[in-house]
Amino acid sequence: MRRYFSEYYDFFDRKILLTFAGSLIFQILQIAAYPIVLAQSLNNQSYENTSIGAFVSVSWIVMLFVSPFVPRIVRFAGYLHTNTISFVLTVVSFIIIHQSANAYWIFVSAVLMGFALIIRWINCDTLVVKLCTPEARGKAIGLHEALMGLGIGLGSLLFVVGDIKTVMEICIGLAVIGQIFFFMTGLGADQYVADVEESQGGFTYSLIFVALIAAFVAGLIENSSIAFFPLHFESAGYPLAVSAVFVSSFGFGGTVLQPPLGWVADRYGYAFSQGLCALVLIASCLAVLAFSMAPAIMLIVLFFLGGAAGGLNTLAVIEVGKSLNMKQMPAAMTAIAVAYTIGSILGPLVSGSVLGSFQNTGMILFFGVTSILFGVVLLVQRKA
Numbered sequence: 001m002r003r004y005f006s007e008y009y010d011f012f013d014r015k016i017l018l019t020f021a022g023s024l025i026f027q028i029l030q031i032a033a034y035p036i037v038l039a040q041s042l043n044n045q046s047y048e049n050t051s052i053g054a055f056v057s058v059s060w061i062v063m064l065f066v067s068p069f070v071p072r073i074v075r076f077a078g079y080l081h082t083n084t085i086s087f088v089l090t091v092v093s094f095i096i097i098h099q100s101a102n103a104y105w106i107f108v109s110a111v112l113m114g115f116a117l118i119i120r121w122i123n124c125d126t127l128v129v130k131l132c133t134p135e136a137r138g139k140a141i142g143l144h145e146a147l148m149g150l151g152i153g154l155g156s157l158l159f160v161v162g163d164i165k166t167v168m169e170i171c172i173g174l175a176v177i178g179q180i181f182f183f184m185t186g187l188g189a190d191q192y193v194a195d196v197e198e199s200q201g202g203f204t205y206s207l208i209f210v211a212l213i214a215a216f217v218a219g220l221i222e223n224s225s226i227a228f229f230p231l232h233f234e235s236a237g238y239p240l241a242v243s244a245v246f247v248s249s250f251g252f253g254g255t256v257l258q259p260p261l262g263w264v265a266d267r268y269g270y271a272f273s274q275g276l277c278a279l280v281l282i283a284s285c286l287a288v289l290a291f292s293m294a295p296a297i298m299l300i301v302l303f304f305l306g307g308a309a310g311g312l313n314t315l316a317v318i319e320v321g322k323s324l325n326m327k328q329m330p331a332a333m334t335a336i337a338v339a340y341t342i343g344s345i346l347g348p349l350v351s352g353s354v355l356g357s358f359q360n361t362g363m364i365l366f367f368g369v370t371s372i373l374f375g376v377v378l379l380v381q382r383k384a
Contacts, residue, residue, distance in 0.1 A: 016132070018184050019127055019128065020144065021181045022182040023120070023178075024150060025175070025178030026087075026175070026178050028155040028158075028171075029155065030090060030116060031148055031152060031226070032152045032154070032156055032226060033156075033171050034093065034094070035059075036155075036226060036227065036230055038055060038106065038109075039228065040230065040240070042106070043231060053228070053349045053351060054349060055106060055110055056110075056352070057344070057346075057348045058107060059117060060114060060223070061345055062110075063114045063337075064338060064342065064345065066115055067334055070118060074119075085116075086119050086123075087116075089112045089113070090175050091172055096108060096112070097168065098169070121337060122333065125144060128144045143258070146255050146258035146310065147255070148313070149310040150254075152248070153249070153251030154248070155251070156244045156251055157244065157245070157248045158170055158244075208319070209381070210274065210378065210381055211319050214312040214316045215313050215337075215340040216339045217374045218309050218313035218316070218343065220344065220346060221347065222310065222313070223344040224347035224363060224367070225247065225309070228351050228352065232360065232364075247302075250305060253302065253303035253305065253308075254307055254310025256307065257306075257307030257308075257310070258310065258311060258314050261273055261276075261311045262314070270315055270319050271381075274312065274378055275378050277312050278371050281305065281367065282371045283304075284305035284308065289361055312374075313340060317333075317336060320332045351363045354366055
């Protein structure tokens with residue numbers, strides 16, 4: 001285990017640390033804070049949960065359609081300008097929803113945020129690949145993906161600070177800081193464009209079939225949880241601040257448990273680690289049903305639920321990073337992003353529809369059934 005952790009230090013230099021810092025801040029804003037702001041704003045206007053789920057899914061639908069064009073955007077704009085576009089769209093999205101409660105403008109805000117998120121996500125993932133040696137590439141990408149969990153944890157805590165308006169104002173300030181980190185990398189456009197143009201190549205999707213399914217399940221559970229856990233726990237009698245702490249525990253689990261999970265994957269293989277995640281997901285869902293009114297237990301359960309959900313995506317990315325060559329990497333990373341995005345679209349749609357069903361346990365039951373089906377896929381794939 002000690003040797004595993006020490007390997008992370010080999011690729012840390014100024015440029016990649018600044019990239020990680022900037023990416024983390026935008027994870028806080030785009031992945032965590034924005035969906036909660038969106039859901040709470042609509043809930044305050046008495047929208048049905050199904051409608052809220054549809055609005056939350058808008059950003060991910062935009063990401064699904066925009067993702068194939070991101071490499072072209074990067075080639076045209078370069079690394080720094082691509083992140084600048086993401087920064088501007090992120091700030092505009094928060095300003096729109098801050099100034100207007102109109103459903104049309106909220107929809108426009110969600111569209112802009114989806115565009116901002118996907119270009120930053122793929123751009124930063126590809127940049128991490130560029131900055132690292134081939135030996136460190138898989139772990140570096142996995143660590144970058146694990147920042148999503150940390151972003152969820154920190155972003156959720158913003159709602160302990162103040163009301164929705166205050167959180168949005170803080171988010172705009174944080175976006176400026178994140179963009180400053182990207183500027184400080186000092187990476188020019190020309191150098192990066194050449195790398196993007198060379199990174200082409202095909203591969204067979206069957207090589208990463210389980211990784212794609214894992215990313216789909218991760219997207220489904222993570223983004224449904226971010227948007228709807230606050231509403232789920234509020235309906236159980238918890239105030240928003242406490243619900244936000246629960247979501248924060250979910251997010252921190254998605255970060256803290258990733259290095260140990262990576263060590264397990266190195267020692268016992270990806271199939272074993274994915275199966276372990278599936279078992280933890282199932283057990284966590286059962287625990288949420290049994291101990292929903294015990295706050296201390298909920299914090300622990302949601303920590304492991306977030307770790308297992310985030311772990312599925314991290315394992316998928318690391319497996320791709322280690323299994324494929326550099327020319328295959330952009331197409332594979334885009335495929336993983338698309339699988340995660342499809343899960344992020346369907347998850348909130350279904351979760352919003354079933355949130356209040358079965359005595360307010362519908363979403364948790366949905367997570368549990370999905371986890372069981374993923375376990376079945378692992379068993380079938382292992383026997384094949």
